[in-house]
Structures are given as C-alpha cells and as structure tokens.
Amino acid sequence: MPLRLMLSLLATLIAAPALAASQPPLEERVDASVRACRASDTLRVPLRSSGVDLVPLYGNGYGLETASGSPFDEQDLDIELWRENDLAAQLEAYLRCESPVLRVTQAQLQMAAGIAGADPRSEPVTIYQHGWSSGADALVVREGVETLADLSGATIALSAHGPQTDLLASVIDAAKKQWDEGDGGWQSPELVYTEKQIGFGNDTPGGLFYEDDAIDAALVFRPDADVLTSGGEVGTGAEGSVQGAEILFSTRAASRVTSEVYAVRADYLEANREQVKRFVSALFRAEEQVREDVKKLIVDWEATARHLLGDPSATEAARTLWSTVETSGMQGNVDWADPEHPRSFARINASLANALAPLGVLAGEREIRMAGYDYAALAEGVFDKRRVELPSFDRDEAARMVSEQRESGELERRTIAEFEIQFRPNQASFSASEYQQEFETIVEAASSYGGAIFTVEGHADPLAYLKKKKQGADLSTLRSIRQAARNLSRSRAVSVRDAVIEFAESRGVSMDRSQFVTDGLGLSDPKTGICGGDPCPPKTEEQWLSNMRVVFRAVQVEAESATFTPPNSW
Structure with a gap:
C-alpha cells in the first residue's frame, strides 16, 4: 500500500477502536448451509493478496478466466479466479459449492475445518502447497519489548481468523522457549482481535497499535509494519510511525512457518478427480514458468496488481508481494506430503495446535486428509531445483x-x-x-x-x-x-x-x-x-x-x- 494512502487512512481515525478480548467464533461470521457439489467443467478458485497467488494468476494467462494458450488451458482446464482475503467469505462460497476450493494458510484451514468438516460432503482435502510467507508478515512491538520473552503477559493485536495466526504460533513457541531459560512462570499474552487485516482504520491491528499504548505488539502485513517502524528500522514518531516501535520477529527469519495451501471439498474431488489432478499439474508448470519470467523481467505486473490488489497502478506493491514469499514447487510438495519431514503438513498442524490451543485460538488439532497425490508424477517434465x-x-x-x-x-x-x-x-x-x-x-x-x-x-x-x-x-x-x-x-x-x-x-x-x-x-x-x-x-x-x-x-x-x-x- 502506498505511504500516502496509509497516511490518509491514519488521518481518518476519529475514535479509539473497541477491543475484542476473544476471537469471535467463525461460526458467527459464516451464514451458509452446505449444498452438494457435482461434476463441473469450470473450477472456481479463490485468490489471496499474496505473492504465491501470482502462480495461479499466471496459470490462467493473467486473467480471471482461462486464456487460450495459458498453462491451465494447456491442461484442458476452465478456471475462474476470484479475489477474497476474508476467510468467512471464502468459507460461505465453499459451503454453497460456489467455489469448492479454499485458499488459506494451515492455521486458517484448522479453523475452517470445524465448520467444513461437520458435513462429509464439505470435508476439506488438501491438494497443493503454494509455498511460504517469507517476509510478508511481521510482529511489531512497542518500545520496552526487547525480546520475545518480554511478550509474557503482553497484549497483542491481530486480525480475527487472519493469515498472521500462523506467525502467532511461531512467536508464542519461540517466546516460551526463551522464557524457560529465565525465572518465573510464563503468562499467556492477551490477544486482542480486529475484524479487518490491512491498513490503519478503526478495526485493524495497525490501527490499534498506533492509537492505543496498551497494545504492546501487533501482527501485521509487512507494508503496515514498515510504516509503524519508519521503514523497518525504529519508529521516529513521524509520518505515521510509532516512537520506538520496531519489528521484533517476522516471516523473513521464520520463513517456513506460514504454509499457504489449497484444500478442495471431498464431494467435488470425488466427482472431478481428473480435473483436480490436472489443476495441480498445471500449477507446477506455472510455478516453474513464472519464476523464469521474473528473472527475464517479463511478468505482467499491472495485471498482477489489478487482480491481487485491486489497483493496476500498484505494480511496485505487486513486485513486493512476490519478493516476500517462497514458492514450494514439486520438491516442496513432496516434502510437505512426507509426514517425517520437519515441515510436513502433519507436523505443521501439530505445532500449530500445540501453540494455539492453550490460547483458545484453536480447540485442538483437527485431522485433515491429504489427497495422497504422487507430486513427482504430477510434475513430470518440470525442472525443479529448490532454493535451499x-x-x-x-x-x-x-x-x-x-x-x-x-x-x-x-x-x-x-x-x-x-x-x-x-x-x-x-x-x-x-x-x-x-x-x-x-x-x-x-x-x-x-x-x-x-x-x-x-x-x-x-x-x-x-x-x-x-x-x-x-x-x-x-x-x-x-x-x-x-x-x-x-x-x-x-x-x-x-x-x-x-x-x-x-x-x-x-x-x-x-x-x-x-x-x-x-x-x-x-x-x-x-x-x-x-x-x-x-x-x-x-x-x-x-x-x-x-x-x-x-x-x-x-x-x-x-x-x-x-x-x-x-x-x-x-
């Protein structure tokens, strides 16, 4: 988001936001009953405003509908993309089978599974790992919070059911381990939730942190963190920053904690098995090709900004989205599906539950099925040399x-x-x-x-x-x-x-x-x-x-x- 827009949002603050001391149940935000899915020639897939979503957008030929000659078209697919960052809105469309795919982080999937998994037709089955937030999300702290251990008993603002929930789990895990080396008992932080995710309005984490000195820390997207901390350094108090604020922890260091995934409804998968397989196969090809296009400087950043950010002029912000993620590709999905790998789907779910259940964010770990794909076979012909x-x-x-x-x-x-x-x-x-x-x-x-x-x-x-x-x-x-x-x-x-x-x-x-x-x-x-x-x-x-x-x-x-x-x- 451009700095001038962020500052204008700050200028519109007219009242201190109300604090939500507990996360509102997702069920209260979702107004939909389950409708059956059947075979369909068109697969409607949500986009999030994340750099990894450049891959399906590229796969569709930079359009919301599949363009001729695009990677999706080459796999005989008809894909309709739509942008939706709100988990509740995605979940409503998912339950009605208007869009039988969820595009979420794994913590969001754990939260959604309580509703989606209640009916065997809408049970979520994971099919693909897009990649990781690698700098897109940050923990901003106020002056006086020197280390993660200082978060014991602190007040942390974050968006309800938002994508920073995964980073929260890593923050809490690291903070508790640091605290174990000291004296006294660890006190769980108080979590204060906002309805919206981005910017500095009345009901965003950044807005709460800016307005209320009682908020010790906030989990925000990196552009908001940069404003609050004077460009990622230490806040000077000028130009919308908070005096003494700094980024204490982010997904740049914790670059493989926020796992971005696709899950599809069980009944849709059953009725459209080959279509879904072709979709995953096309994603592997699109991921490889888009990385090459980034190197060659031939990415259509204007279309990317239009569809991921809603503003075709925000090309620099679109480039930043890509620079703050790490795509998984074939080898990453092979590792993700291997239960013994340190960052497998199963182990990530377990670590999320261990950190978030004591805070009341999750009721506990929910068992979520994987499609059981042979990812190496689906990516046949793709050259994939992982960054690691x-x-x-x-x-x-x-x-x-x-x-x-x-x-x-x-x-x-x-x-x-x-x-x-x-x-x-x-x-x-x-x-x-x-x-x-x-x-x-x-x-x-x-x-x-x-x-x-x-x-x-x-x-x-x-x-x-x-x-x-x-x-x-x-x-x-x-x-x-x-x-x-x-x-x-x-x-x-x-x-x-x-x-x-x-x-x-x-x-x-x-x-x-x-x-x-x-x-x-x-x-x-x-x-x-x-x-x-x-x-x-x-x-x-x-x-x-x-x-x-x-x-x-x-x-x-x-x-x-x-x-x-x-x-x-x-």
Whole structure:
C-alpha cells in the first residue's frame, strides 16, 4: 500500500477502536448451509493478496478466466479466479459449492475445518502447497519489548481468523522457549482481535497499535509494519510511525512457518478427480514458468496488481508481494506430503495446535486428509531445483554481521532460539546415534527459520589455562593456550555443523550450508562466568563439564539486506 494512502487512512481515525478480548467464533461470521457439489467443467478458485497467488494468476494467462494458450488451458482446464482475503467469505462460497476450493494458510484451514468438516460432503482435502510467507508478515512491538520473552503477559493485536495466526504460533513457541531459560512462570499474552487485516482504520491491528499504548505488539502485513517502524528500522514518531516501535520477529527469519495451501471439498474431488489432478499439474508448470519470467523481467505486473490488489497502478506493491514469499514447487510438495519431514503438513498442524490451543485460538488439532497425490508424477517434465540447494546467505557478510552483533551486545537480543550440545573431554567427533535428539531439534529449527542465520559457537574448557596461570606460566604461554583453545573450539563447531547437515540429508532434508556461521570462542564465554578477566574456576565436575559445549543460535537478519538473498530471486 502506498505511504500516502496509509497516511490518509491514519488521518481518518476519529475514535479509539473497541477491543475484542476473544476471537469471535467463525461460526458467527459464516451464514451458509452446505449444498452438494457435482461434476463441473469450470473450477472456481479463490485468490489471496499474496505473492504465491501470482502462480495461479499466471496459470490462467493473467486473467480471471482461462486464456487460450495459458498453462491451465494447456491442461484442458476452465478456471475462474476470484479475489477474497476474508476467510468467512471464502468459507460461505465453499459451503454453497460456489467455489469448492479454499485458499488459506494451515492455521486458517484448522479453523475452517470445524465448520467444513461437520458435513462429509464439505470435508476439506488438501491438494497443493503454494509455498511460504517469507517476509510478508511481521510482529511489531512497542518500545520496552526487547525480546520475545518480554511478550509474557503482553497484549497483542491481530486480525480475527487472519493469515498472521500462523506467525502467532511461531512467536508464542519461540517466546516460551526463551522464557524457560529465565525465572518465573510464563503468562499467556492477551490477544486482542480486529475484524479487518490491512491498513490503519478503526478495526485493524495497525490501527490499534498506533492509537492505543496498551497494545504492546501487533501482527501485521509487512507494508503496515514498515510504516509503524519508519521503514523497518525504529519508529521516529513521524509520518505515521510509532516512537520506538520496531519489528521484533517476522516471516523473513521464520520463513517456513506460514504454509499457504489449497484444500478442495471431498464431494467435488470425488466427482472431478481428473480435473483436480490436472489443476495441480498445471500449477507446477506455472510455478516453474513464472519464476523464469521474473528473472527475464517479463511478468505482467499491472495485471498482477489489478487482480491481487485491486489497483493496476500498484505494480511496485505487486513486485513486493512476490519478493516476500517462497514458492514450494514439486520438491516442496513432496516434502510437505512426507509426514517425517520437519515441515510436513502433519507436523505443521501439530505445532500449530500445540501453540494455539492453550490460547483458545484453536480447540485442538483437527485431522485433515491429504489427497495422497504422487507430486513427482504430477510434475513430470518440470525442472525443479529448490532454493535451499543454492546458497541463500553471503557467508562473509553473515560472519561480519554476527561478529559486530556479538561485540555490540546485540546478538543475544537478536537470538530467536538457542540449542546446546555438550561434549566430553578430548571429543572430536559427534555421531548421529549419540546426538539424535539434539540434531532433530536443530534440523527442525533450521527448517522453520530458513531466513535466519545459525551461529555455531564452539566453547572450550578453561581448566588447563587456569592451572598454568596459577603455576606462574608466562604471558606467551598463556596466549598460546588461549589460541589453541580457540582453534579447538572452532574445529568442534565445524564438526558439529557438518554432523547436523549430514544427519539432515540422511533424513532426506536439504540444508543450506551457507545458513551456518561457525565460530570458535575458546575461553571467552565460559558457562561458569568471568572472574577478574579470566574464566571463573569450576567448583564441581558438573560446572567443569558445562563449559565443554557447542551452542547453536538462530539469529534474525531483518535489516541486513546484503546478507540474505530473497528466496524467489533465483
């Protein structure tokens, strides 16, 4: 949305919005009964204002009706597209079988399944994963909220049944894990819901955050986040921003938590099996071709803006939509359908329920069927090299950024998640059989936080150094011991990183090696602390062993545009 339009919306605020302390039941917003679906030559499919929806729009020849020679036409399909961002409106059309497809995130699908699954005819069956939000959604916080752990007991605004619900689950999960490392009991945030999603009107998350100091944080689309935070930095209080506001967390770092999917009614799928298969097959071809057209600079951005945003002049905003998503393609759908993959349909649903059920957002995890497609067969002839197989990060730039953040003390604040692996004295190798649980945790985190840098910090035991110093060793000897400890700790960090990547690949999970920055910290940050400039001597065997560790940190790189390459730029 253009800045001038956002500012004009701000100027129209005439009253403080009313707070909705609980999410209104979706049933109250849906006014439709189930009507049967039958065989149909035309498939009516909803669009959302998301970058991944460039794919079906391209598949239709940039029109709402299928154009001759388009990827959908080549598959003998007649597709009618319509834009609808509101879940309740989509669900009403779905129940009436006016549009037998839902275009939703997985959290939205979990919410919709309570209504749609009540009748076996309208039971949702998932058929395709479009991709991921990769920077399109953000958590904006007020001054004073320094880390995710500070969200304990906070007040968070978000749109009811909106697409930021998936990011909320990741925020809560990461915040609780950070809190577990501190003292006291975690308090669930108070969630305040708005009816609308975008902009700064009376009933939007951005509007609430702007107007009411009692709102500690808001889950918003990235353009709204940029206004509130003075372009994604720290809000100055000018031009519609909020003094001190900043983006604490977003789907740029948590780039594989908001899964964008299609689900189709069970009775429609039964009556139109071949048509739906051809639709999925055509989507794979359209996804491959549109990525090529983006590289060749021949995308029709005017038509994209018209159909996804309702404004043909908003071409720059349409380009931004594409830059803030990651499409899945064939390999992504194969992984999504594999229940053992860290970011599979089943595992994402389970993680959403674990985070959102305690907040009352979901009643619990709902069982939702998949169509059971052989995605590799449906994508036959499509060349698909997923982004994860290519380096996403500039290693030198990433290492420089991590070093600067460590020196400035910002690294702890930028850390989303932290994992520790202990080792024994003189240990040089790290087997998957011994560290399977730790490796699985790290692989799952790296799969979720695809836009975050993972630092791998090796630490060393300071006991030998302290003994030598007590014995009166000269400065040169002590420096040599410190350097040897740094070298050894870095070697261990590299060994653990390689073992984790090898473990992931043995499970069929591709890892981006450039995402990992290894560092040997030697004796500089012992678990026992620093006493008078030197490591504190361990008093027990447990303390002695605690210093022998490798620490993984997932670190956000929100403002470091030179570090990370957007996933759809290949």
